Amino acid sequence: MEIIKADVAIVGAGGAGLRTAIALAEADPKLRIALISKVYPMRSHTCAAEGGAAGVIKSDDSMTDHFNDTVGGGDWLCDQDAVDFFIAEAPKELMQLEHWGCPWSREPDGSVAVRPFGGMKNKRTWYAADKSGFHILHTLFQTSLKYPTIQRFDEYFATDLLVDDGRCQGLTAIAMMTGQMTQFQAGAVIITAGGAGRMFPFTTNGAIKTGDGMALAYRAGVPLKDMEFVQYHPTGLPNTGILLTEGCRGEGGILVNKDGRRYLQDYGMGPESPIGQPVLKTMELGPRDRLSQAFWHEQRKGNTVQTRWGDCVLLDMRHLGEKKINERLPFVRDLSISYLSVDPVKDPVPIRPVVHYMMGGIHTDINAATPLPGLFAAGECACVSINGANRLGSNSLTELLVFGRQAALSAMAYLESGASPSNDAALAAQAGEAQARITSLFAKSGGAETLSGLRKEMMDLMEEHAGIYRTGEGLAAACDKIFELRQRYADIELHDKSNVYNTDLVQALELGAMLDCAEAVTVGARDRKESRGAHQRLDFTERDDQTYLKHSLAYYQPKEPPHIDYLDVVITKSQPGVRDYSGAKK
Amino acid sequence: MSERQIQLEVLRYNPETDSEPRLQTYSVPCLNEWVVLDALNYVKDNLDTTLSYRWSCHMAVCGSCGMMINGEPKLACKAFIREYADQIRVEPLANFPIERDLVTAVEDFIAKLASVKPYLIPKEDKPIEAGEFKQTPTELKKYKQYTLCINCMLCYAACPQYGLVPEFLGPAAIALAHRYNQDSRDGGRDQRQEVIASHEGVWECSFVGACSEVCPKHVDPAGALQQVKIASTIDWYKEHLMPWVKK
Incomplete structure (x- = not known):
């Protein structure tokens, strides 16, 4: 079996993996970095994210607001020390991407533009039209080509972690083009392999999102945290599950039922905001979990629209006009026309909630370290946890940058602490x-x-x-x-x-x-x-x-269902309260 | 929902057992709203698990599923069954070596992308703390179109020149270099020029324009190539006829 020796092996080359690799290469040009992925980096599912990435930059926004939006949005299951770290690092990471050439959308004066998103008190989502994830991924991939020490192993499927002496020391992976098993021997391993939405039949997730990275860690004894929290995105195309970004509503799109009623006002998110003038943190700009749940109730009341793909509600963007839709939501228009034969400029688009994101994942601490020494994780496959019980839209793209970099720094610190030599035979x-x-x-x-x-x-x-x-x-x-x-x-x-x-x-x-x-x-x-x-x-x-202001930890057992344990949530300054998305009370 | 029986002719090739590629036909009940990728997935799940092909996003943004469909380079996830007759032929992307069935070797393309230094080489050093490089919407618009390439390689499959001269850098790589050259934040054009203005660079292009016709994202690599040619010509004149003028 071929043995490849590296200082750090990274499993997954999407947004998180590429950010990790670049951080390692920048910090120490002597490090041998193996970047392993079952697909070529630009095929990774980061490319499908549309809306944008949150980071406080404008003078009318504040770190406190980002903190409160995130923690309240997560129904107080977020670790608040991790959230604090995350929001402080967020603007730096997004600015770093700007310096690497990311084509962020701009204000007339040339500064970076931000748009409103669900569950946010202020506008803080940086965006590149409605292909933000695509541009982030390609900017990172192209930037990674600067660094000769990042050695890529494209189309290698990771099968097992190698754990000896109580620490992770590498992995095995199959080179898909030859079928040959390869042993990667590494001082540290970082898993950045994405989510697992394909467990569900109706999902925005691409075919590759099968939880491989989560399972790698899980089978090696690392617990999966808060896995019961699965996010439904409220607006997916009904036949394919293709995502229509929250940016649709951020720009002013509205949701109506079969009677044309903006039904969200009936689920604690009213009163109605004026059409075309979205009010932050209320109605269509409520959080994803509440919007998806409202759909479920409408469906049971018989208020949904019958389509040949099942029950839907309507996302109406007509009042935005062709110019704004073309400028801010060109991909949404293209996707709706191509895959549903509905032009959002002319007609409301039938949509329904669709499985989108795993809040849960590999248990890590605030430093992206798992309980297994030598193993780190970042991005959707990990659970830090900044997302709690419900992720705030546009936090995940920022998360993979912030914790991708942090995983790199933690892995380097771990290597510098000097592990004992490996037992090659074992x-x-x-x-x-x-x-x-x-x-x-x-x-x-x-x-x-x-x-x-x-x-x-x-x-x-x-x-x-x-x-x-x-x-x-x-x-x-x-x-x-x-x-x-x-x-x-x-x-x-x-x-x-x-x-x-x-x-x-x-x-x-x-x-x-x-x-x-x-x-x-x-x-x-x-x-x-x-x-x-x-x-x-x-x-x-x-x-x-x-009883349940706690993270769940699922431990793998080969012959039995997992054993569940619980861990206290880190609460520093925000005690659990009422999630209020009613415009009336403000 | 209307259903149609489609005869899907798929090129099969397994280097371990086949001496040469062959066509295999599958009869697939297709919904009219399906894309060719859905038909392939039907085959994989119900008729023949040994069929190999790449795919992921099913929304024309990951660039995995480029293939020849009735002889034209297409994304299988954006080739609608309703636009085809009852017999559809699916083959791997032209101009790339076949590894297995519809899977081609793409290392040459990746190496070419990397060769044009496709990353920002800033005009001026600026620390992160100093904030963003200002860029007006007009400046953004100048290169935005060239950022939309999803690396699906349809343009290489359509390019007659790449088929004849494999050393040719090709449409997507040159368009990507042009993307950074046109970015108001960038100062790296001279470094990229060494590669893209070389013999294997823009001058190999015979301007057939097929690359732009097949591009699923309307990047217009042919337009980028022409602009690079013009800029390179101006460079040449400046250098040889007016050496006193700084580039």
Whole structure:
């Protein structure tokens, strides 16, 4: 087996991974950096983020407001020390991107422009039209090409972490073009491999978002934190799940039901703001969880519009006019016309809530360090936690920059603290076991299960029982069933036996990761007997700070469902209060 | 929802078992609103798990699923079934070596992108604390179009010159260099010029314009190439005929 030695190995080359790699290369040009990803960097899902990235820069905004918006938006499940650090670093990171050439949209005087977003008291979202994530990713990728010490391993699929002497010392990965297993031996490993939205059938997430990075850490004994919190974005196209950015509403788009009523006023987010003059932190600029929940209620009341793709509400942007839509939301217009044959300039666009983001992920501290020495994580795959029970729109792009860089600095500090030499034989033996597991996958034949069949069963379970509203009964059934799927997964047969670019194998590994993540979600949700942020229980409708002002930690067990433990939330200055998005009370 | 039975002819090639590529036909029940990628996913999930191809975002922004569809370079996620007859042929992107089925080797393209120094080389040093480089909306507009490239490589598959002269830097790489050259914050044009004004750079382009026609993001690389040619010509005149004039 080929052995590649590096000082730091990074798994995932999207926004977080690239930011990490650049920070390492800048800090020490002698560091050997291995940047490993199952796709070429610019294919990473950061490219699909549209709306923008939050950072306080304007004189009418303040760090205190960003803090309060984030913590209240997260229903007080955010660690407040982490939020403080995050908002202080945010403007610096966004400015750094400006200096690297990111084409941020501008004010007439040449300064960076900001737009309003949901749940925000002031305008603070930096944007590049409605392709902010795309431009951030490409700016980072292109900037990374400056640094010869960043050695990329594109299209390498990571399978296992190598853990010896109580610390992470590398990983194994399959070179997809040859099928060869490669051992990466590294002083530190940083996971930046994105979310797991593909557990659900209806998601904005690309095919690659299968929770591989989360599962890597989880199986190595690192807990997954707050996995029960899954964000639905309120405005997805109904047939494909394609995202229409919150920027649509930030620019003044409104949501109406089948009677043309702006129904959000009926769910504590009123009174109506004037059309075309959005009022911050109310109505359409309420937080994502509340908007998605309002849809659910409208659907049950029979107030939704029937379309051939199911129940929808309407996102009306006509009053913005063609010029503004073309200037601020060109991608939204293009996507609506191409994929739904609806031109937002002329007609309201049918939309419905769609799975978008995992608040939960690999448990890290404020320094992006996991409990396993030598292992760090950042971006959507990690849970720091600044997002709490519901992420504020436009915090995630900033998060991957701030904590991507922080993971790099922490990994360097860890390396400088001087670990003892590695036991090469022990690592090689582990790599051999990883290889043997893949070989045995190939060797299996005659299994009754199909990959797509199991995947569909998992997705249907998640949709039915782990969606916008949940019940104890449904979740218990889902837990049992997912555990059963994990057993049946062992019976999968690969029909593709070849070594070269074997996507049958890749999909099998991805399904394994998703099943592990899905179990952490359902078990965490079953055991959290309260309603908070994106986790809403019909049988426990209130937030219960007495019992559940805590992070959940799911620990992997090979032969059993995960063990759940709890950890106190860090509260420094904001005591849990009422989330108020009613314009009337202000 | 209307459904149509499509005959999907897909180029198959496995270097471990096939001596040469072959076409395999799958009969796929397609919804009219589907794209070709949906049909491929149907095959993968229901008919043949051994088919290999790249895809991710399904919204024409990640650039993974470029392929030849009825002989034209297209994104499979933006090629609508409704625009095709009942028989659709799908092959890997032209002008790139086939690795397996619809998967091509793209290292040459990536190396070319990297070769043009596609990053901001600032005119002036400025610390982060000093704030942003001011850039007016008009200055932004001058290069914005060239930032929209998703690296899908359709333009390389369409470019007759890249097919003939593989050393040619090609449309996307030159358009990206031009993007930074046109950025009011940038001062790196001279460094990029060494690469893009070379023989394998802009001068290989025979201005067929196919690159701009197939670009799914309307980047207009052909326009960028022409602008680089004109700018390089002016450089040459200044250097050779008016050496006293500073570039």
